């Protein structure tokens with residue numbers, strides 16, 4: 647005997663580029679949207695009846711149509727529009743999860759009137775996941791691939807040493823990471839005004855950067871907590887943030903064989919190791935908040 651457990655379906659990675667023309671000045675929104683619907687879907691699995699199945703092809707078309715009809719004000723608001731459409735429009739669909747990655751494009755300044763050239767920003771990817779169960783909303787925003795580095799104000803010493811420990815203690819090292827962060831908005835009730843998602847994103851990003859730059863660090867763990875706390879303490883809008891921070895190790899190169907002294911006051915030469923890397927991960931919560939962001943961020947957009 648078997649029973650059907652949790653199931654969901656939809657179109658993943660719908661790549662939609664929305665160009666908005668304002669005369670010769672164009673604006674672009676570039677998203678990667680994944681739709682997952684669930685609800686009364688037993689029959690399609692058990693008997694092959696498709697009577698409740700809105701085709702994944704249709705969900706893909708909806709993403710494109712909504713981009714045209716409603717525009718893309720922000721990743722979160724676009725996700726909200728889509729999730730509401732699927733849950734309220736299909737009787738069999740009781741919940742919808744919309745995952746979005748947004749890629750940033752930087753305008754290339756040109757001498758003439760035309761403003762339609764862009765360079766893909768070599769910076770972070772913004773992410774959003776919106777979940778709606780017909781009554782309550784859950785909005786996770788985030789970013790990944792944001793590479794940060796402090797070239798001083800980082801120490802690491804006083805740690806446990808056993809027979810396999812070879813790491814030298816350091817009072818001055820490079821601290822570099824690639825931020826992978828997801829934060830959960832307190833907003834969950836449509837009766838309340840929704841946050842300004844773009845403004846919230848900009849402010850959260852700025853708090854993360856300021857805390858990374860402003861924390862004199864004795865470990866990446868300490869820096870992580872300072873970054874998370876800066877976001878939670880900045881206002882009431884965000885109750886939980888999870889950070890996954892690889893420690894992008896930079897080791898001083900031994901230049902002695904060449905008669906060169908490395909690590910001099912005017913600078914040093916480092917070997918930027920790509921692997922293995924330390925991986926420091928933690929959730930920072932508003933006191934009293936329940937954790938709801940998955941521990942493993944790799945399964946999220």
Ligand SMILES: O=c1[nH]c(=O)c2[nH]c(=O)[nH]c2[nH]1
Pocket residue numbers: 802813864865866867893924
């Ligand atoms: O900031 C750090 N935290 C660690 O836990 C750790 N472990 C290690 O080898 N280097 C570092 N650096």
